[in-house]
Amino acid sequence: MNPMKIVEIIKDLFKVKMPIESISAAKPGFLNFTLDPAWVKSQINKVIELGESFGNISLGAGVGIQVEFVSVNPTGPLHIGHARGAVVGSSLSNILTAADYQVHKEYYLNDAGAQIEKFAMSIFANYKNQKGIVTKIPDDGYQGEYIDEVTSTIEADLGHQIDEMSDQEALNTIKDAGLELMIKAIKHDLITLRVEMDEWFSETSLYENGTYNEVKSKLNNNNLLLKKDNALWFTSSKLGDDKDNVIEKSNGNPTYFASDIAYHYNKFKIRDFKFVVNIWGSDHQGHVPRLKTVMQALEIDPSRLKFIITQMVKLKRGSTAVKMSKRTGELITLSDFIKEVGVDACRFFFLSRSADSQLDFDIELAKQKSSDNPVYYIQYAHARICSIIRNAKQQKIDFLNGNVDLLDHSTELDLIKKILNMPEIIRLISLRLEPHHLAHYAQELAAAFHLYYQNCKVISTDTSEFELTKARLKLCEASRLTINRCLSLMGMAAPKEM
RNA sequence: GCGCUUGUAGCUCAGUGGAUAGAGCGCCGCCCUGCGGAGGCGGAGGCCGAGGGUUCGAAUCCCUCCAAGCGCACCA
Structure with a gap:
């Protein structure tokens, strides 16, 4: 048929x-x-009733979900690429919370391992050089302006003690002090970006509290460990990975992968999160397969572990590329970047693209305070509504008893329908872990409002239209609530005037 | 060589099996005796990287190829 x-x-x-x-x-x-248009219109009353909680859904049913993001090695300051993960992670967490998940935001602190040692040695060498003792910076060591700053700070704070110590003692002291300074700087940058963590999880703790040994014996019992060339291997190829991985080097030290196994054991088996979202940069994408085999080895349903891999960020000023390199020191630090473009623009642009796509960030465009810039377009809609409502209050118009059934203009109905989309957007983002949809929705919502505003005068001077005025003010209030919610979920300001 | 991601308007990007493929910027032409013009309307502009397949129907799923980014350590 x-x-x-x-x-x-x-x-x-x-x-x-x-x-x-x-x-x-x-x-x-x-x-x-x-x-039924009458039903559609009546939903405006519901939106106003729900207020700040409009958009919330019960999808997650209170289930625990851990979102791990940023997790940058504390051997250097955050850069622009890290900021993308930070913004995606914090906004996604806000949205998952709105979808009734119990969200735990976490930064995994790699405070152990060879890179940390190299970091300490680099500072120590720099320290000696500053004292006139010519010392070689380790191969692939850390350098740049920030290393000089860290060295100077340590010299000022601890120089007298360090000079009395043996090299080994000095190195340890410098390591602790250097780590502390870097972590402080990272925390400071994140706060500026409006990113807050619930927990900073120490890699070292996995060794100190026995988690690693527990996991190791579990893997051993499952016949997944192999001693070869004096190193200890996790035979992940037995579980479908394309190769085995070393977890303990021939010098006896565990690898990063060893901690990662213990860390995920901790997430799922000790803390019992129902779901885990790891937000990683694309330079770590190669670790996904082996971590999936870890899930098998630990007998955890692999669908409980999700990944968001954020692709690279390229900075541009107009049409010229801005180079970024940690080693050359030609580095735009995150704090300089935020100072230049502002937090709102920074967050919006990082959120506006799918994590799967590389991001061209045009600094000049993001800085423009004009209609070229969607950040202002959305915020302007909010400010505009606040202004209308201020006018209504000055005229002592109490609109909360307005009759929304009087709203009949096509732009009014379009705006209402757009507002009512909000819970669906939250649902879509939560299911697919794609916060960029919110940035697009916010733009569409703002556009629907601007179009409405152009077509319908809200506060009429004609007294015979008093009832219509009240109904329209109600629609404005519902629009304001929804735009405000979008901005707040994205971690952006909702200015009352601009 | 192998793996992951991407390829859609001049530019930056949405669109994970359905109707005439959308938005912003840029370009062209319009709209203010009115609540914030940081606004609105209209127009031009597309072989959805290429080629095969699956399907009643494909930008979307499968295969091959091309191009770009990122990975492929007893680093993290």
Whole structure:
């Protein structure tokens, strides 16, 4: 039977109670449901009733979900690429919370391992050089302006003690002090970006409290460890990975991967998160397969572990590329970057693209305070509404008893429908872990409001239209609440005036 | 060589099996005796990287190829 005949028949079978005005068949075989406009309009009352909680859904049912993000080695300051993960992670966490997940935001602090040692040695060498003792910086060591600053700070704070110590003692002291300074700097940058963590989880703790040994014996019991060339291997190829991985080097030290196994054991088996989202930069994407084999080895359902891999960020000023390199020192630090473009623009642009796509960030565009810039477009809609409501209050108009059924202009109905989309957007983002949809929705919502504003005068001077004025003010208030919610979920300011 | 990601308007990007593929910027032409013009309307502009397949139907799924980014350590 052809599709049109089928839909012609089934369209008459819908006799359920739904706020549907009509159902029609359309080519080449669609059923179009037209919502009852009275019902649509009445939802404005619901939005205002719900207030700040409009958009919340019960999808997560209070289940625990850990979102691990940023987790940059504390051997250097954050850069622009890290900021992308930070913004995506914090906004996604806000949205998951709105979807009734119990969200735990976490920074995994790599405070152990060879890179930390190298970091300490680099500072120590720099320290000696500053004292006139010519010392070689280790191969692939850390350098740059920030290393000089850290060295100077340590010299000022601890120089007298360090000079009395043996090299080994000095190195340890410098390591602790250097780590502390870097962590402080990272925390400071994150706070500026409006990113807050619930927990800073120490890698070292996994060794100190026995978690690693527990995991190791579990793997051993499952016959997944192998001693070869004096090193200890996790035979992940048995579980489908394309190669085995070393977890203890021939010098006896555990690798980063060893901690990662213990860390995920901790997440799922000790802290019992139902879901875990790891937000990693694309330079770590190669670790995904082996971590999936870890899930198998630990007998954890792999679908409980999700990844968001954020692609690289390229900075541009207009059409010229801005180079970024940790080693050359030609580095735009995150704090300089935020100072230049502002937190709101920074967050918006990082959120506006799918994590899967590389991001071209045009500094000049983001700085523009004009309609070229979607940040201002959205915030302007909010400020505009606040201004209208201020006017209404000055005129002592109490609009909360307004009758929304009077709203009949097509731009009003379009705006209402757009507002009512909000919970669906939260749902979509939560299911797919794609916060960029919120940035697009916010733009569409702002556009629907601006169009409405252009077509319908809210506060009429004609006293016969007093009831309509009240209804329109109610729609403005619902729009304001929704735009405000979007901005707040994205971690952006919702200015009352600009 | 292998793996992950990307390829859609001049530019930056949405669109994970359905209707005439969308938005912003840029370009062209319009709209203010009115609540914030940081606004609105209209227009031009597309072989959805290429080629095969699956399907009633593909930007979307599968295969091959091309191009770009990132990975492929007893670093993290």
